[in-house]
Amino acid sequence: MVSESLQVKHLGEQGLLRRIQTFCPAGMVGDDAALLTVSPGRSLVVTEDLLVDGVHFSVGLASPGVITTSPADAGWRAVAANLSDLAAMGAAPLGITVGLGLPGDLPVDWIEQLYQGMTDCLSQFNTPIVGGDLCRSPVFTVAIAAFGEVDPGHVLRRATARPGDVIWVTGPHGASRAGLELLIHPEQGEGLTEGDRAALIRAHQRPLPRLDVMPLLRACGAAGEGETDGKGRFNPPTAPLTAMDSSDGLADAVLQICRASGVGAVLHRRQIPLPVGLVDWVGEPQAIAWALYGGEDFELVMCLPGAIAQALQAQLPGSAIVGDIVAGHDVILRDETGETPDESLRLDQGFQHFGD
Amino acid sequence: MVSESLQVKHLGEQGLLRRIQTFCPAGMVGDDAALLTVSPGRSLVVTEDLLVDGVHFSVGLASPGVITTSPADAGWRAVAANLSDLAAMGAAPLGITVGLGLPGDLPVDWIEQLYQGMTDCLSQFNTPIVGGDLCRSPVFTVAIAAFGEVDPGHVLRRATARPGDVIWVTGPHGASRAGLELLIHPEQGEGLTEGDRAALIRAHQRPLPRLDVMPLLRACGAAGEGETDGKGRFNPPTAPLTAMDSSDGLADAVLQICRASGVGAVLHRRQIPLPVGLVDWVGEPQAIAWALYGGEDFELVMCLPGAIAQALQAQLPGSAIVGDIVAGHDVILRDETGETPDESLRLDQGFQHFGD
Known part of the structure; x- marks a missing residue:
């Protein structure tokens, strides 16, 4: 298969974006920022996690050797960690954004599996990927921000x-x-x-x-x-x-x-x-x-x-x-x-x- | 001065968190996630940026040589980039979260200057840092998620x-x-x-x-x-x-x-x-x-x-x-x-x- 040898540096940002957008709801990604609705009377909960290859997971690039985490599992776990922070606040998830720092020699196939793992976890909770960022980095890095809503x-x-x-x-x-x-x-x-x-x-x-x-x-x-008291507090x-x-x-x-x-x-x-x-x-x-x-x-x-x-x-x-x-x-x-x-x-x- | 030689690895996560929290509003940081209020009738706008040393700025660690960006300027610019994404959506800022991937030998003084630059920019727009994440990384990385609100x-x-x-x-x-x-x-x-x-x-x-x-x-x-029509749409x-x-x-x-x-x-x-x-x-x-x-x-x-x-x-x-x-x-x-x-x-x- 061609895609097995395709690397990030072969596609460029736009080509990569097109592949990633297939994992996001139509119309959600592609503007400067994403738009979400918080239900009336509910507060917004936000949390952010940064995960780094060789520290939080091992994809075999940073430390060749034993690979304990597949790309799909790394994606699932990154999402689970953020949704868990929302759960710990009593919040229901609204969406996440995903920032990726990518080495040029990372296989594109690998990124698609990562997104598959993320969306597999998110789909358990009907939660979309609403936006993100792609950039070059010497070490593979995933930054996830998750948004939820909660009754105050x-x-x-x-x-x-x-x-x-x-x-x-x-x-x-x-x-x-x-x-x-x-x-x-x-x-x-x-x-x-x-x-x-x-x-x-x-x-x-x-x-x-x-x-x-x-x-x-x-x-x-x-x-x-x-409850709201007589003075609206x-x-x-x-x-x-x-x-x-x-x-x-x-x-x-x-x-x-x-x-x-x-x-x-x-x-x-x-x-x-x-x-x-x-x-x-x-x-x-x-x-x-x-x-x-x-x-x-x-x-x-x-x-x-x-x-x-x-x-x-x-x-x-x-x-x-x-x-x-x-x-x-x-x-x-x-x-x-x-x-x-x-x-x-x-x-x-x-x-x-x-x-x- | 002692702080000139103090590095991230000497402080550990808790010590570092205490120093960083001085840049955040009291009570805002310290839970699993941050709580924000979106005004009634307004939509939430979210954006995320990942910035990597040696790619988006040069702090002299990744590529010793010419240092064009001071820690404070790197912080200011990272915040400005995210607030600019909100401006491009027509939104007013509510807050940001900051995730840092830190090499152990990064000077603590450097991180404090970074936060000073971020809060200097944020203060122009009365916007707080409401949360974040700290982790170890071989390359210094800043992940910023910014939240704003906009009339639909x-x-x-x-x-x-x-x-x-x-x-x-x-x-x-x-x-x-x-x-x-x-x-x-x-x-x-x-x-x-x-x-x-x-x-x-x-x-x-x-x-x-x-x-x-x-x-x-x-x-x-x-x-x-x-406008809202007769049917509430x-x-x-x-x-x-x-x-x-x-x-x-x-x-x-x-x-x-x-x-x-x-x-x-x-x-x-x-x-x-x-x-x-x-x-x-x-x-x-x-x-x-x-x-x-x-x-x-x-x-x-x-x-x-x-x-x-x-x-x-x-x-x-x-x-x-x-x-x-x-x-x-x-x-x-x-x-x-x-x-x-x-x-x-x-x-x-x-x-x-x-x-x-």
Whole structure:
């Protein structure tokens, strides 16, 4: 096939644009900027992510060797990360823009697969690509900005956790990190069933942002409506809900919420939901480490009253109440069985470093 | 000073975030995404730009040697480019998000100067930085998404030029390219006055997006209000206005508008407004080439009825009617004096190539 050898530098910006526009709704792309409608009374939510080859994914150009991420999967994951940020604000997606920094020798076929992966993920949520930018870059870079809308009274914040809240997570943690391990070392995980193995790999390659949680919150009466008072001022509901996504790991999410809210937390080690088969494969300490620090699970971590969390847990299989918000500033990982001593969690363990 | 030697890798993400947040409004940054309000009845406009060191600017890391762009100027220009895209849609800015891809050895001082330049430009238009992303990258990269709002009846489009329209530009072209030349070769332009030299360099380092044009269009009655009919349907004004910014050069703007609108154009060579002193310095052919293909002047190129253009020209010093939209597909540069033969303009002359 000719397209297998076609590279970015052979097409130029206009030729490339024409191919990319086939992935966008007709009429949406081609002006200086894109036009979107925010529903009356709703607020706009915007988020931006920058992903760099060799840092956030590996397409084999920056670091030839093991390729763990196909172009389509890289596209899916880039979109999922941004939609997950919208989900963590309680917002419904309106559209995304995509900026690409492209080395001249990048295969065009590769870019089309990237867009296919992005649109595959977006189509799950009826969300279009509305615009973007193309430019030359020595390292392949993807910049995604995502736009959503939210009722001002339903915004999920990070700084509103209060002592007495419980910590509820929407699903298992550590699956993405485990899937990555299986891709790098396919000989590992001998004891896993084929289904469990495939599920872990899928969690890494095709994570789903939890845009399903906000409707569930409303259905459970957890997302209050707020009200406008006699003077036309909008009063948010009395109990704002706290949420963050676990893109940088469960520990990071809890630590960020606690720091923003000025509270502490106790995480119950034995209650953290882990993927099926993981403990048998790597042992409990490694499984917990991946759950806490692996990242990219894109679940939501919420702090809310226990009664609401229990109602939500009953509605959402796989979710779990994993801890309590307490006074103070310490975030403690506690093994209620006493088998493992208390651990104090710190931000820098799950953190991106800028060194080389 | 300690900060002179402080590098990104010494601070880590959290330390860097704390320094950057001093450039953002309190409470705006720190959640998963940013929250903005679009005024009732107005549409959202979004645009995204990716800028890469060594391609769009040179900070001296990618290509040690001549440094033509200070960190503060790079920040100003990156913001100006995005606000210019909003201006070209007829929109007023609401905010921007900034994604940074950072090499570990980038000086922190440099990043603070970048943000200072961005906020210096933004403050001219009361526009905040509302969020962003930081990540590691082997090459310094800036991704900016800008958000604006526009009345649906006042959107400036690219595909609406019609034969009979004139082409009106909001200011001189070629100044940014000339300023770059003076920065690279300070020994040039001996005959320029100090004021003219400073103006050319400033045009390159601190371009101003033409967000002042939309209010002028309204004041001149050019931007129709549109109306809602008896059935609640919104009817845009009968004569939509066409606009694009000249970030990629005047030729590119006219060619893009013509291609999108299915029309041709005649540009009158002697009517293209050039910066003071440029022809005397480099000669007319070079001055015209820089005006057509230099780019980064961030003026608006509009197509509209001649009577409106004349009213606008009278209101906006430096602006000029430079040509006519005609039937067909050719874009011709014509010298009415007959001194220079007609030239046919083509897209690829002003175009970014992806080769190395």
